[in-house]
Amino acid sequence: MSLIVNHVSYYYNRNTAMQSKAVDDVSFVVQDGEFIGLIGQTGSGKSTLVQHLNGLIKTQEGQICFNGEDITDSDFDLRAFRSRVGLVFQYPEHQLFEEDVFSDVCFGPRNLGLTKSEVELRAYEALKQVGIADESFYQSPFDLSGGEKRRVAIAGVLAMKPEVLILDEPTAGLDPRGRDEILSLIRKLHDQNNIPIILVSHSMDDVAEYAVSLLVMHDGKLVYDDSPRNVFAEHRTELEEMGLSVPEVNKIMHLLREKGIPAPADAITIKEGVEACLEILR
Amino acid sequence: MLRDITLGQYYQTESVLHRLDPRVKLMGTLVFLISLFLFQNFTGYIVATLFLVSMIALSRVPVSFMFKGLKAVIILLMITVLINLFATPGETVVSFWKLTITKEGIYTALFMMFRLIYLIIGSSIMTLTTTPGNLTDGMEKALSPLSHIRVPVHEIAMMMSIALSFIPILLDETDKIMKAQMARGADFESGNIFRRVKNMVPLLVPLFISAFRRANDLALAMEARCYRGGSGRTKMKPLKYHLRDLAGYVILAVYLAAIIVVPRVVDKIFVQ
Structure with a gap:
């Protein structure tokens, strides 16, 4: 599996007086099994970009x-491709x-034209994977809790057995518990299915915790493409200028350093932060 | 695609027409629409054209933008023209197979076409230069005498303004849900009519649910702010007539008089 994005640009209201650039000359590569975080402020073009993919x-x-x-070829079958x-x-x-x-x-796999038993098997697998109990299978989806509804919706996409999984702000509007459930589900999916995942988010903590590689978008441009550690350590002030920030743990590390305590500047996850603090206290 | 409909859209710019009181514009549109049916000859069209052209110029809305709205009704226009062209009895000009085109037919067809185009452009000038909120405000104020005979004017105006403000929201929502279902392999484009209707279910159910959810939220928010209908309610920006509005009424009166008098006078001169 490889997905290459090569100098992609997109304008809203193209060729009119109201033309505005939503995605500006973006290039990157998604490799097999990679966990990519995509961050940027509201309106930075994240959602527009992932809809291209x-x-x-x-x-x-x-x-x-x-x-x-080349999926931009005019004779490329996009409908079949969307499930992948x-x-x-x-x-x-x-x-x-x-x-x-x-x-x-079942809606997704049924659209793929699979046999009834194959459709049901996939739906069952997907629902099990996202942790929905058997007794909820025949409930109305509107009777579930917010977090459960979202997991069912994710199962709807998983049942198509995609080769890449993109999640656009999967934790938006959930309570902390629902948020944790979704995030650990995403990590589990990545570990079990071994497919690349692109997590669009504006929570620095989430991407620091999970992503191996981090894309930062600002005003439609891709400004950084590096490991989260490098991005957060090297571009702290630039990120803040863009209205983004660094993970909370990293902020604490910097506050400690300002006070003259030798905390590591590149600790970005809670685990690393705890270890660093224990090290200092020892 | 849904966005291409310019009929009833607002065009943001700065002009005298934009600043005019919505009541004047409502009245003006009404007068203009009625005036189009007050004459039967060529001279009347000259007067109406002069008026319309000067209004377009005053509105500062690009002419191309205005004519885009006509695209939506082009089929209706063509049907009207064709029916008038072939179905008017009179002096035959050409005749083939079972169809005859008469001199009167050509005249009526042309007149009908211009009348319809003027109707549409005339009313779109109003919507292009007035925000939906302003428009309903104007309507509420203009119709307020009716509330004495128990017509719920305020409620009707409120319903209208809510409906209008929901249109872009629901269009956005439709776009989003459509994409989400397409990502799950839904197909909205191919198949025969029955298949297509059936394929709309995954779009329509979430759309209705979201519309009801939004309606419910809005109702709650209105209640939380003690909304209880129109009685005793004041406005932040009450509509007030300015000098330019008075001038607007005067121009309208002059136009109305002109469109009644001029064609008749010209007719008389030519008859003599």
């Missing part, structure tokens, strides 16, 4: 190649429509 938005400039095939790059939208629970949870998850 499964062909929901047609590329205006640049190319996107999936396994060596799973995109979970913001507030995905708003797309639920069936009478019961199980049928809703």
Whole structure:
């Protein structure tokens, strides 16, 4: 699996007086098994960019190649392709429509033209994977809690067995518990299915905790593409100028350093922070 | 695609027409629409065209933008023209197969076409230069005498303004849900009519749910702020007539008089 984004640009209201650039000359590569974090302020073009990756938005400039095939080619079958790059939208629970949870998850695989038993098998697997109990299968999806609804919606995408999984702000609007559930689910999916995951977020703590590689967008441009550790350690002030920040743990480390305590400047996860503090106290 | 409809859209710019009191514009539109049916000859069109052209110029809305709105009704326009062209009895000009085109037919078809185009452009000038909120305010104020005979004017105006403000929100929502379902392999484009209708279910159910949810939220928010209908309610920016509005009414009166008098006078001169 490889996904290459090559100099992609996108304008809203192209060729009109109200033209505005949403994505500006973005290039990056998604490798097998990678966990990528994509951060940026509201309106920085994150959502627009990820909608390009499964062909929901047609590329205006640049190319996107999936396994060596150019998806921007006019004769490329986008409809079949969309199932291979799973995109979970913001507030995905708003797309639920069936009478019961199980049928809703069946919608995706059924659209792939699979046999009934294969569809049901996939739906069952996906629901198990996101941790929905058997007794909830035939409930109305609208009777579930917020976190559960969202997990059902994610299962709806997982059931299509995508080769890449993109999640656009999967924790938005959830309480801390629902948030933790979703995040640990995403990590579990990454470990078990070994597919690359792109996590769009504006929580620095989440991406520091999970992502191996970090993309930072600002005003439609891709400004950094590096490991979270390098980005947070080297570009602290620039991030703040963009209206972003560094993870809370990293902020504490810097406060400690200002007070003359030799805390490591590159600790970004809670685990690293705890270890660093223990080290200092010892 | 849904966004291409300019009929009823607002165009943000700075002009005398934009600043005019919405009541004047409502009245003006009404007068203009009625005036289009007050004459039957060419001279009347000259007067109406002069008026319309000067209004377009005053509005400072690009002409191309205005004509975009006509695209939506082009089929209706063509049907009207064709029916008038072939179905008007009179002096035959050309005739083929079972169809005859008459001299009167050509005239009526042309008149009808211009009348319809003027109707649409005339009313779109109002919506292009007035924000929906302003428009409903104007309507509420203009119709307020009716509340004495128990017409719920305020409630009707409130319903209208809520409906108008929901249109862009629901369009956005439709776009989002459509994309989300397409990401799950939904197909909204192919298949016969029955398939297509069936394929709309995954779009319509979430859309209705979200519309109801939004309606519910809005109702709660209004209640939380003690909204209880129109009685005793004041406005932050009450509508007040300015000198320019008076001038607007005067111009309207002059136009109305002109469109009644001029064609008749010209007719008389030519008959003599």
